Amino acid sequence: MLSWLPQIEDAGGPKYLAIAEALRADIRSGRLEAGARLPPQRLLARALGVDLTTVTRAFNEARRLGLIDATTGRGSFVRATAKDPTASAGSPVIDLSMNMPPQPEEADLRERIQDGIARVLASPHGMLHLSYQESAGARPDRAAACLWLEGRLGPVPVERTVVTGGAQTALYAIMRVLARPGDVVCVPTVTYPGLRAIAERLDIRLVPSPMDHEGFDPDALAETCAREKPKAIYCVPTIHNPTTATMSRPRREAVAEVARRHGVPIIEDDAYGVLPRQAPVPLAALAPDIAWHIATLSKCATPALRTAYVVAPAMADTLRLVAEIRAMALMMPPLMAALASLWIHDGTLDIVTAAIRRESAARQTIAQRILGGLPFQAHPEGHHLWLALPERWRQADVTVHARRSGLALVPSEAFAVGTAPDAIRVSLGAARSRAELEQGLSLLATVLSHGPGALSSIV
Secondary structure, three states: OOOOOOOOOOOOOOHHHHHHHHHHHHHHHOOOOOOOEOOOHHHHHHHHOOOHHHHHHHHHHHHHOOOEEEEOOOEEEEOOOOOOOOOOOOOOOEEOOOOOOOOOHHHOHHHHHHHHHHHHHHOOOHHHHHOOOOOOOOHHHHHHHHHHHHHHHOOOOHHHEEEEOOHHHHHHHHHHHHOOOOOEEEEEOEOOHHHHHHHHHHOOEEEEEOEEOOEEOHHHHHHHHHHHOOOEEEEOOOOOOOOOOOOOHHHHHHHHHHHHHOOOOEEEEOOOOOOOOOOOOOHHHHOOOOEEEEEEOOOOOOHHHOOEEEEOOOHHHHHHHHHHHHHHOOOOOHHHHHHHHHHHHHOHHHHHHHHHHHHHHHHHHHHHHHHOOOOEEEOOOOOEEEEEOOOOOOHHHHHHHHHHOOEEOEEHHHOEOOOOOOEEEEEOOOOOOHHHHHHHHHHHHHHHHOOHHHHOOOO
8 A cells, every 4th residue: 555645636737746745735634754665756656647747746846845855766655844835924835926838738838948948959059049149139039929919910121020938128228228217118007116116226207098898999099199299109909917908909999099190119028919819910910110019928828938029119129129128138048049939830839828828718717617606807818807896895904814814916006006996916827737726716715705894804
């Protein structure tokens, strides 16, 4: 008989995480005592009916959490001081704050990344990816970017395409190109916190323009442009962060017309553009002469790649952008750029994105079931939702009480340019499994079903 056999249920998440969680639970309950020897991985895999890789990943996760120690030739043992990684004061048990894509087991990211890097380095010119490269990105990587972008933008010239180390780097460099200290950039009333940080750093003034269920209100945007004379208009037109609003094609055409009429370039942050199976055409395809298009792999694959592609309106704009990137970051990490290019060419990126899209849709279904009685906006294939709080709650209060309950949330003040609405962004991707997400959303629903007074610890 095995010395330990975890009790795991098929909750839809990665099995290796379920095994690690069962191990943690059995340590906490006393079923596994300090120093207890765990079964050999191969025997455990056979008993559970899973492959060896799954058990190996589970044990690696348990070691990362400080639950077990392993010695070659002796096996794996429960640590004498095994700690509960969720037990420290103030540490969230379930993360509903980080807006990252879910990492479903079927995406097989760990193995794909390991295999992909090995293939890149084993190629005839593999060692070139360990050296310095052009600040715009190596031409093969720029060409791969054009190939990937073509499905949404149409043919894109390599000369107007730049490979950057993530969308934040791209956005910072573009803001440096377009605006100077004291200048105005027009944004939605709630907007991406990363842009707010950049604007503060560069002393650029963000001016909000009203939104509706699709994003920018074109008439209000025209008034803002006429009054403020902004140097740029920033927007996330597909699955807006944080409200999830998505502009229809007519709305995009109207926004582009306002920008062109007032001579203002558009910064199109298309972080979520490839997630919907039927997404509207990007602004950069409707107005390529005035739009800066940013497409990142962080939301459709993994933030670990740190890869984003920028399409500039003109060749002169590309040169200005590359000069800023050279000054601030020198270049995109070549090995990650090459891995992204490999995934584009062999279809891996499409496979991973499809797996993430399916997992996101499943998690949105869970959210609809648990939070269905609350007013929130969501996209069926997005990673987050925007929840308007019940009248008795204020966004600052709910985040405090949620943290006490073991949840991490993001209040609206993180996104607001001006007065913050009483709302929160709830991210569905960071939870390690559907079961953990369900637990977190149920806790959130319970918190919101009571008033702050009912949950207060003050007596």
